[in-house]
Amino acid sequence: xxVETLGSAAAWVDRGGAEALxxxxxxxxxxxxxxxxxxxxxPLWYAQSGVEIVKRKERGRGILExxxxxxxxxxxxxxxxxxWLAGWEEE
Numbered sequence: 001x002x003v004e005t006l007g008s009a010a011a012w013v014d015r016g017g018a019e020a021l022x023x024x025x026x027x028x029x030x031x032x033x034x035x036x037x038x039x040x041x042x043p044l045w046y047a048q049s050g051v052e053i054v055k056r057k058e059r060g061r062g063i064l065e066x067x068x069x070x071x072x073x074x075x076x077x078x079x080x081x082x083x084w085l086a087g088w089e090e091e
Contacts, residue, residue, distance in 0.1 A: 005024070
């Protein structure tokens with residue numbers, strides 16, 4: 001198992017040294033499911049979950065298509081310009 005930690009090596013020595021790293025390794029191993037068929041490290045699982053949200057389609061459109069369509073509609077209706085200029089009208 002490869003683990004990156006925050007802080008310098010000296011910071012770990014000051015906070016318990018080898019015992020602290022052993023405890024960290026034990027906790028990581030206890031919290032990682034190696035025997036599950038589709039087990040993933042947590043950062044990879046989060047990344048895949050984020051991509052699935054972007055790829056998900058509802059009513060034939062994904063979130064990116066929806067965002068593009070709504071941004072184009074707002075530009076056509078000049079909603080963005082109106083929002084920026086609100087309050088700047090001459091009195």
